[in-house]
Amino acid sequence: MKNKSLVSIDDYTKEEYLEILRVASEFEKNPVQNILEGRVVATLFFEPSTRTRLSFESAVNRLGGRVIGFTDSSSSSVSKGESLKDTILTVSNYSDLIVMRHPLEGSARYASEVATVPVINAGDGANQHPTQCLLDLYSIQKTQGTLENLKISLVGDLKYGRTVHSLLMAMSHFNPTFNFISPEELKLPDEYKLFLESKGIAYDEYSELAENIKDSDIIYMTRVQRERFADPLEYEKVKNVYILKNKMLEGTKDNLRVLHPLPRVNEISTDVDTSHKAYYFPQALNGVFTRQAIMSKILGLR
Numbered sequence: 001m002k003n004k005s006l007v008s009i010d011d012y013t014k015e016e017y018l019e020i021l022r023v024a025s026e027f028e029k030n031p032v033q034n035i036l037e038g039r040v041v042a043t044l045f046f047e048p049s050t051r052t053r054l055s056f057e058s059a060v061n062r063l064g065g066r067v068i069g070f071t072d073s074s075s076s077s078v079s080k081g082e083s084l085k086d087t088i089l090t091v092s093n094y095s096d097l098i099v100m101r102h103p104l105e106g107s108a109r110y111a112s113e114v115a116t117v118p119v120i121n122a123g124d125g126a127n128q129h130p131t132q133c134l135l136d137l138y139s140i141q142k143t144q145g146t147l148e149n150l151k152i153s154l155v156g157d158l159k160y161g162r163t164v165h166s167l168l169m170a171m172s173h174f175n176p177t178f179n180f181i182s183p184e185e186l187k188l189p190d191e192y193k194l195f196l197e198s199k200g201i202a203y204d205e206y207s208e209l210a211e212n213i214k215d216s217d218i219i220y221m222t223r224v225q226r227e228r229f230a231d232p233l234e235y236e237k238v239k240n241v242y243i244l245k246n247k248m249l250e251g252t253k254d255n256l257r258v259l260h261p262l263p264r265v266n267e268i269s270t271d272v273d274t275s276h277k278a279y280y281f282p283q284a285l286n287g288v289f290t291r292q293a294i295m296s297k298i299l300g301l302r
């Protein structure tokens with residue numbers, strides 16, 4: 001089942017991204033269909049989630065399928081010492097598809113190798129969040145009319161932000177220019193910079209926010225990932241480093257849209273919410289249609 005799973009955004013080609021976005025736009029026009037009737041999707045969340053889990057569950061329910069799973073591994077037999085392998089093999093018996101979030105990087109790849117049904121990675125530690133990435137691509141395409149040749153400012157926790165890592169890999173197919181805006185402690189890891197350099201993608205790194213977003217088409221804000229810090233004092237030092245305020249959007253391009261995978265803590269002031277440039281709540285809605293498209297591709301339903 002390895003090949004049908006979605007673990008990393010680079011499991012798919014550029015053509016596959018575009019096909020998923022096209023199908024997502026069809027689901028947006030017609031989100032209630034019965035194509036998952038008789039199918040069971042398991043959602044195994046070893047870490048908290050609001051959007052990813054609920055948008056998957058909404059997507060399944062609207063397509064006539066059923067959902068089983070847990071939102072807290074302490075309510076499963078993991079708390080008795082059951083291994084991830086045994087959990088995945090067992091849940092494979094009960095479902096047609098497993099959606100899993102887990103704190104360990106590489107856990108989703110491992111699960112996809114032992115499962116007897118396809119696995120969708122709903123976030124593995126600081127590594128990858130491919131379904132968020134596809135809904136981000138959908139949101140960018142919808143607001144900009146294209147994915148090509150855009151200037152994208154990625155702001156905040158670029159070290160631990162898995163959505164950033166997936167997004168820059170996917171966007172590398174579309175000739176972007178990146179601004180990476182972060183404090184020193186949360187800079188983009190070298191492996192991702194080397195990846196971009198190998199593809200000839202231009203990027204700049206900054207530590208200041210307001211002055212470096214003026215020519216952006218997309219500002220992608222991120223939360224500082226408190227749960228990834230070994231030392232709480234290190235988190236305290238950087239937790240409020242960037243707060244995007246409405247005033248900072250003065251002089252930015254009219255087509256600029258502010259995205260955020262959410263949840264936000266305080267990195268976007270609520271005074272931005274009423275700006276026509278704020279797009280983070282419609283972005284979360286796009287997760288339903290995009291995940292409908294991903295599941296229908298993986299299960300071969302269209």
Ligand code: CP
Nearest residue numbers: 049050051052261262
């Ligand atoms: N964007 C995202 O992954 O949100 P949740 O943590 O609420 O699922």
